[in-house]
Amino acid sequence: MLSPVMAGVDGSAESLAAAEWAAREAVRRDRPLLLVHAWNWHPRRTDGEPSPKLPVSLEQKSAPVAAQRHLARSVLRQAEERIRAVTPGVCLTDEQVEGPAAVALLKAAEQAELLALGSRGLSGFTGLLVGSVALGVAAKATRPVVLVRKGEEAEDEHVPAGDGSPSTRTGYRDVVLGIDLADACDEVIEFAFEAARLRQARLRVVHAWQPPSAIGLGPGDIALVNEPQRAGEWQQFLSAMLTVWREKYPETDVLETVVEGKASTALVRAASAASLLVVGRRLPERPAIPRVGPVTHAAIHHVGCPLAVVPHL
Template sequence: MVVPLIVGIDGSESSLDAVDWAADEALRHEVPLHILHAAAADHEAPGIVAAASERARRSASAVRLSSEVLHEDAAPALVGSGRNAFALVLGFRGLGDLAGMLLGSVSLAVAAHADCPVIVVRGGVEHRHGRFGRVVVGVEDGEGSGTAVDFACREAHVRRCRLVAVHAWSVPAGNPGPPGRLSGYALRALDRAPAQVLADALRDSTQRYQDVQVSSEVVHGPARQALLEAASEADLLVVGARRRHGHVGLQLGLVNHAVLHHAPCPVAVVPQI
């Protein structure tokens, strides 16, 4: 059985943009699309689902489509459904969120707890509809990026576009050399040279997706700034999230929070396996 791509809706314009994006994504990956509306009590749910289903059919008529209404709180319902999903797709702000919020509370909660990739659909039309031909993935030192890199390579493969892998690094504390340059002491303080971090993270995935053109960018500076700048000309930004030992959910961290709140394009949060 092929697991579906699930899109969560609440009737907001943001969730309808997510339906458009999810329909295109399901078509690219040849998976079913499941529209899910979850709310503890909502008498308008059947109409909301019908409108979203019609929108999905207009966007991608060939996609196998199903829908469901769950009378539960949205965040736990979506997280539960995500245990058997290709991915979860959400709008960046829902009906119940304060107008000044940059990211809806449901979207943030789901991104922090889901077992599958969560895509928060942000940005204008040019970013949501593949006009840049670039998928950007953030690579960190350690084991947190492997699944995210594989996800990003697969996205670039099905989109037939370029993958841009970005690794940002900072001079270790106590580096005695000039600003922006690494002394021998600082080089020894780094576990691996920044370029090697990227090469190691990309090796296995790029061997699986040999048709994908890959660009590597090593940036000296804050990861948040580097990823947001790279995302300015991207169709999708992919970041990884580590498991929190002894806690339920993922370690989103400050960088992931920043891109979820401020990225100009859709953001995929991919849990580490």
């Protein structure tokens, strides 16, 4: 059985947008769509909080459980109706899972092709410190997680029509891959190439570099190479690294972009007219310390298009 494209839904506008995006992606990948709603029968507990030590009777548990199941059914039904209206050809199933949302979604996503979640973005230091279910899942998942903003629609993935109006009959906007040439990984590159192939879209590969400081130079490093030469070296490095992928995906048009500056700034700029931004996340050696990294944080905060966070070793 093919692993499904999965979407977590909670009734919010963001999660409904993620579910609709996941339905379109399931059709593109010729896979089933699984909608998942996670609920916790301890309504006052937060994710990661331990279970109460006092025993709980079946009578005490049954009423809130029944209410939660009814609410979950309503949330899933709402998402199903939206999806069947806009993507009637998708093979659709749903599932309720119990537990803290992040934990339950992480477990469910282990068997998925990818997981789509609604994202509200982050705001200032509060967002960076507190985070959200979507951010927590993206920081810990072993499968790709795609974060989708409220209001994302099928037309947003396509270039405008000739008169400038939104359309789904035009070609797809670029898929953008943010790559660190010092830490390039096959899983992330393959995900981006496959996403571009499925859309018959151009893949724009972006690498940002910054000149080394004099303090960071080691023995044998050349400090006097001018910026155009250094940029040319990065460009050659990027082209050489992508050679095998161009051969594997000969029908995919690839645009290589090497820019000087911060990676987060370069990716936010490149993703402004993209259908999808793909970034990598290294799986930590110590799972107890999950992180998505500053570039992904910046993308979650500033990028409007769907953002795929692809884990790699």
